[in-house]
Amino acid sequence: MEQKENAILNLTIEFSIEAISFVEKLEAQRKFVVANQLIKSATSIGANVHEAQNAESKADFIHKLKIAHKEADETMYWLTICEKSESYPTNKELKDKLHIIIKVLSKIISSTKQKMKIAAIN
Numbered sequence: 001m002e003q004k005e006n007a008i009l010n011l012t013i014e015f016s017i018e019a020i021s022f023v024e025k026l027e028a029q030r031k032f033v034v035a036n037q038l039i040k041s042a043t044s045i046g047a048n049v050h051e052a053q054n055a056e057s058k059a060d061f062i063h064k065l066k067i068a069h070k071e072a073d074e075t076m077y078w079l080t081i082c083e084k085s086e087s088y089p090t091n092k093e094l095k096d097k098l099h100i101i102i103k104v105l106s107k108i109i110s111s112t113k114q115k116m117k118i119a120a121i122n
Contacts, residue, residue, distance in 0.1 A: 006053070007104065008049055008101070008104050008105065008108060009046070009049055009050060009053065011097070011100065011101050011104065012045050012046030012049045012050075012068070012101060013046050014097075015042065015045065015046065015094070015097050015098065015101060016042060016043045016045070016046045018091075018093075018094055018097070019038065019039065019042035019043065019075070019094060020039065020042075020043070022038075022089070022091045022094055023035045023038055023039045023042075025089050026038065026082070026088070026089065029087075029088070029089065031088055034078055034081060034082065034088065037074075037078050038075065038078040038079070038082075041071045041072075041074040041075040041078060042071075042075045042078075044067075044068075044071040045068050045071045045072050045075065045101065046068075048064050048065070048067045048068035048071060049064075049065065049068045049105075051064050052064035052065050052068070058112055058115070058116050059116075061112060062109055062112055062113060062116075065105055065108060065109050065112075066109060068105055069102065069105045069106065069109065072098060072101055072102050072105065073102070075098060076095070076098055076099075076102070079091070079094060079095045079098065080095075083095070
């Protein structure tokens with residue numbers, strides 16, 4: 001059986017891989033504290049999206065995606081810290097991809113909530 005393409009899962013896996021490369025640059029410059037925080041939050045986005053694929057219910061699915069969204073917000077914070085600090089490297093492409101992930105997560109969460117409301121009415 002062929003598995004359906006999952007855009008958000010693919011986006012978050014790609015993002016995690018690119019985040020790992022950026023964190024390696026931070027570590028090469030001995031920016032270990034930010035590197036450690038960034039790698040945790042950046043890779044957690046995809047881990048939570050992946051976990052949501054096996055949710056026990058629509059409510060559980062939404063909950064896991066909300067956690068992924070929170071991790072994405074935290075990742076944006078760390079990327080912004082890098083951007084605003086003179087001695088840190090930056091990665092605009094990574095930040096741009098994160099904006100897309102946040103928008104997609106928000107849309108999936110809102111549309112799933114809407115479907116739950118419709119199902120409750122019927």
